[in-house]
Amino acid sequence: xxxxxxxxxxxxxxxxxxxxxxxxxxxxxxxxxxxxxxxxxxxxxxxxxxxxxxxxxxxxxxxxxxxxxxxxxxxxxxxxxxxxxxxxxxxxxxxxxxxxxxxxxxxxxxxxxxxxxxxxxxxxxxxxxxxxxxxxxxxxxxxxxxxxxxxxxxxxxxxxxxxxxxxxxxxxxxxxxxxxxxxxxxxxxxxxxxxxxxxxxxxxxxxxxxxxxxxxxxxxxxxxxxxxxxxxxxxxxxxxxxxxxxxxxxxxxxxxxxxxxxxxxxxxxxxxxxxxxxxxxxxxxxxxxxxxxxxxxxxxxxxxxxxxxxxxxxxxxxxxxxxxxxxxxxxxxxxxxxxxxxxxxxxxxxxxxxxxxxxxxxxxxxxxxxxxxxxxxxxxxxxxxxxxxxxxxxxxx
Numbered sequence: 001x002x003x004x005x006x007x008x009x010x011x012x013x014x015x016x017x018x019x020x021x022x023x024x025x026x027x028x029x030x031x032x033x034x035x036x037x038x039x040x041x042x043x044x045x046x047x048x049x050x051x052x053x054x055x056x057x058x059x060x061x062x063x064x065x066x067x068x069x070x071x072x073x074x075x076x077x078x079x080x081x082x083x084x085x086x087x088x089x090x091x092x093x094x095x096x097x098x099x100x101x102x103x104x105x106x107x108x109x110x111x112x113x114x115x116x117x118x119x120x121x122x123x124x125x126x127x128x129x130x131x132x133x134x135x136x137x138x139x140x141x142x143x144x145x146x147x148x149x150x151x152x153x154x155x156x157x158x159x160x161x162x163x164x165x166x167x168x169x170x171x172x173x174x175x176x177x178x179x180x181x182x183x184x185x186x187x188x189x190x191x192x193x194x195x196x197x198x199x200x201x202x203x204x205x206x207x208x209x210x211x212x213x214x215x216x217x218x219x220x221x222x223x224x225x226x227x228x229x230x231x232x233x234x235x236x237x238x239x240x241x242x243x244x245x246x247x248x249x250x251x252x253x254x255x256x257x258x259x260x261x262x263x264x265x266x267x268x269x270x271x272x273x274x275x276x277x278x279x280x281x282x283x284x285x286x287x288x289x290x291x292x293x294x295x296x297x298x299x300x301x302x303x304x305x306x307x308x309x310x311x312x313x314x315x316x317x318x319x320x321x322x323x324x325x326x327x328x329x330x331x332x333x334x335x336x337x338x339x340x341x342x343x344x345x346x347x348x349x350x351x352x353x354x355x356x357x358x359x360x361x362x363x364x365x366x367x368x369x370x371x372x373x374x375x376x377x378x379x380x381x382x383x384x385x386x387x388x389x390x391x392x393x394x395x396x397x
Contacts, residue, residue: 058238062088065155067097075104082111085201093124101128109210116150123150130161135170136161143176166197196351197286202233203344210237212243218252227252232337235325238265238272241314246276247284254291266334267303271328274307275314306331360373 019062057183061069075087088109092100106122111117123144129137139163143152145158159180165173181190195216201209214233216225231252237245250272253265273288310324322338329336339347 019228021383060216062091065095067092067095070095071099073082073095074100078107082107083113086111086169093127098128098131101131105193115333119144119148119150122165133164133168135165135173137166138165139176141171142173149327149369166200166279169200171201171204171206174204175197175206175209176214178209190355191216191222192351192355196348196355199344199348199351203348207240207242207245209238209250210234210240211242214245214248219254219347228337232325232339234329236322238275239319239321239324242320243276243279243281246279247281247287250284250287250291251277252285263294263296263299266291267299267306268328268332268334270295270303271307271310274304275311278307278311279314334358 057075058069061071069168070088070164072317077085077088086104087109089100089103093104096104101124105121105128108114108124109117109121114120123141126137126141126144130141134347136389142158142160142165145154145161149151162173162177162180166177173196178194178201180186181194181197183189195213198209198212202213210233214237215221216223216229217230217233219225231249234245234252238249253269253272255265270288270291272283273291276284277288292300306327310327313319315322328334331362
């Protein structure tokens, strides 16, 4: 055999050997890959089982109130299942966790399937801010809880937040409480409390608070009816620039329910109606024209002069305290009444004591003073003006 033939045969043998080794190697590779795939699948199954066990344990812990587990579950679902995430954040928030509360404030409005989502966000935003004792947030939170806006109705909590804001001298909360304690929807109305908070707002120089205090004295809501004090608070609100108070001060002096016999009252009424109308309260014109009929011809020019002077006072702030009242007292020899800050503080203290006593009696009604059986005990207490007012009849055990 020639050398060429031997070379060809050797090449064929080598090729066969190489092909055989290649296929053997491929078989080993495929076998190794199959074994690796089996191992990976087994590992995946073990890992999934571990995750399932871990998730089950996490859920159990979360349901028992474990905050980190609750927040972890909420975060896991935040992208894929917002409704579930909100449920967990709600649980954390209700446990007092601020992260959960902030998350609800941020995410509730993103739940397009919840028609109350925006309200819930606003509620939780207020609650988070209220944690820092921000009076405005406490006020909004209280209103939301009373109305059931973004949360379940909780009157007790709502009133508590409002009182906290009011005690921080936040006037809107004081005004709200003044109305709340006499509104029909209040299950535990208290005219005395209403008067207390209205007086607090008036002491803080709020014009609407002054008007509401005047109403209390005019109608006897939580206080003794007293026309002089009602006029004082209306004129104080008028000095603060409130047009309605200027109009109402005129109405109080004119007293449309009875014939006008007092020329001084008619003159003062004309003055306040004139000031209110000149300031833009158009309804005052008709009342002014009625009042002028009771002002003598010989004094009308002087009355108009006083009206112009008071108008000038009020439109050149700052208005000196009691300046308009002092002028009217001097011009028309009115009985002067000016409660001092100390008197008002003492009055608020006495009203607060009255409220505490009433609450204690309502909570723990005791036996009558005579020690006899069923009956009623009439008590009396002084209101801040120093006059006696009858307390409610308290049933005795």
